[in-house]
Amino acid sequence: MAAGNRYRVAFGIASGLAIFAIDTFTTLASAVAVLYVLVIVLAGDLGSKKAIRRTSTICAILTLISFAASHAHNLESQATLRLLFSLAANIVTTLLLLRRVGDEAALKESEHRYRTIFETLAVAIWENDFRLVKAELEKLRQRGIVDIRPYLADNHDFVVRMRKAVRITDVNQTALKLMDVPSKDEFFRTLDDFLPDNDGGFAHFLAGIFEGQTEFQSETTVRRRDGRLIPILVALSFPKDGSGLDRIQASIVDMTERHQFQEALETSRQELEQASRAAMIGEISASIAHEVNQPLSAIMTFVQAGTRWLNRQPPDIDEAKLALQDAVAATEHAAQVVKRVRMLLGKSKSENAEVTVDAAIADAVQLKQKELAADGVLVNLSLMAQGGTVRGDRVLLQQVFLNVISNAMHAMETTAPRTLTIQSRLAEDGINIRFADSGAGLGSSAPETLFKPFNTTKPNGMGLGLAMCRSIMMAHSGTISIRDRTDGQGAIVEVRLPLAMDEEEAVPLTA
Structure with missing residues (x-):
């Protein structure tokens, strides 16, 4: 038992004995037993329902003993009313304390659950205090500034000052790993500690707060402790009633692997396009060769026939002309085939x-x-x-x-x-x-x-x-x-x- 609790127990016992003595051995015509409520409250500070019930029971017994010792032979209605009033105060106080202790236990359990989730979540989270930023933006509004974006563009020093005004109050373990920081005590204190000098996203973020936006999500770049810049996706929300500005939580997702995947995908896409173009060229060439093969065969047949007619003795000029005319027609057909195949493959x-x-x-x-x-x-x-x-x-x-x-x-x-x-x-x-x-x-x-x-x-x-x-x-x-x-x-x-x-x-x- 802690020293503070030991003092409370000792003081409670002494108080209870004193109240018992006064209630039993004095002739005060008042509900002295009501003071047992103080003893029960002291027991409630121990945070134990068992201690509260035990203390309440003991105080009730002491109240009844005092009443029996003082009024056993002379029951007065007022004394009985004081007894009932004291017992009622005891019961009500006990119930209220039991409820309070139960609520506190539930709250502690909830806080423990939240803390466990907060610390073990796979997404990096850090808690920010935006009260100073909100106050400075309100001052600008009071000065009559309606459109803040031109003001932020012309006053970079104000943006930097607001970056330094956002204090980081807590982070989880994933955030420590993301930023390559060994402990919370060594983590960055303000946003300005890890935002690059050329960051332009924070100015848009300030403009959004000024314009009353409550949901924010954007991709930006942050500087780790080792100096390496990494792309991240940031998402946070502001309460609509303006409360809780001292604990605004930002969820951070490391986009490094996604960017690497996109780069690899783009490289693969370019390689695939090159391969597709090469395959298309081959397919067009093969298609043209395939389709032209038939008219070429016909041309060869007609030319060979014409040659045979010319080799006759005497040469048959008329038949040779007909064969050559057929060859010319087949040649024209071949040209048309090439033209149509190119149109077909070229989607023309x-x-x-x-x-x-x-x-x-x-x-x-x-x-x-x-x-x-x-x-x-x-x-x-x-x-x-x-x-x-x-x-x-x-x-x-x-x-x-x-x-x-x-x-x-x-x-x-x-x-x-x-x-x-x-x-x-x-x-x-x-x-x-x-x-x-x-x-x-x-x-x-x-x-x-x-x-x-x-x-x-x-x-x-x-x-x-x-x-x-x-x-x-x-x-x-x-x-x-x-x-x-x-x-x-x-x-x-x-x-x-x-x-x-x-x-x-x-x-x-x-x-």
Whole structure:
């Protein structure tokens, strides 16, 4: 027991005995026993509910003993009233003290809980005293200053003085680690101790206080004890009633790792952009090479045919001219293919005109006719679109048909007989085109994977044909799909295109 408490106990015992003696052995006609309340109050200062109850009980017993000794043979109504009054005072005082001790215990528990949270929180917190700052700002208001921002911009000394006026009264352990300070006694005393000289955020903060703001959050930079500058996020709030300015708590989050992550992310983004550009260049080159390969093959075929006509004895000039004219047409087609592919990959606008589907299919078959004949492929044409038109780019659509025909020829290289059936028909919502070959079918390949870039089943293929076809179909609001035949060996490619709209309803075609 502490020395102070021992003195209280001794004084309480002495007081109780004195009150008992006066109440028992004197003839004072007053409620002397009420003075036991003082003894109970002394017990309450010990902060123990047990001590209060025990003291109250002893005082009540002493009161009853004194009453019995003094009035046992002569019960007076006034004496009885004084007894009841004394006991009531005892009970009321006891209850009030028990409540006070309970409240104090709850308050201590709450303070302990708060202190534990404060000290162990992962976020840095420091407590600030803003009373001097608030007083100085009120003086400026009394001087008639309404817009404080120009004043702060012109009076940097005032801002520095206010930084020094904000005193730091407490910090938690996380704040000590953040600022590289070993103990609270060695922590910075004012904001000016760790804010950089070129800090501009505090002036905006002062302006916010002057303008009546209560919530603040901003990112700034502070100087650690070792001199290193670190970025932090500060958040604090002021009470709306203006009270508690001596303990404004600021929550501090170290933004160093976030900034490092953002820098690393930006570096990765730049590297990814460079890689994407390189990949795009490669993809464009591969796409152009893939799409130009077919007209180049046709050019070679026509030139070789023209050479053979010229090598005859006598030379057949007319047939040679026809072959060379076909080569020129194939060359022009190759140039158009390059132009359209660049538009498609570059997201540029393509030609947007009405295209007669049956005619475009027939032209594509004509371009491949000699290759089809050389491979022994029998083509069955059933073009029943009845002159139906779609709106789009004829060269790009024709390139889709050429790619599908080339894929069918490749699929039938190891099969016999080799038959390619091409059908078109008019539907309510558009034109349906069906390419059915008698090749090996899809095998183990999933239909969707065949449309992915650089996915190919050909030994020397690039895997761009069907991917390019799907891109062209999407640009024309159409679809393309592939599946195995159910009526025999081979695969079926189905193309669906919407019918051409009226000119005023047409939407510009973009790839």
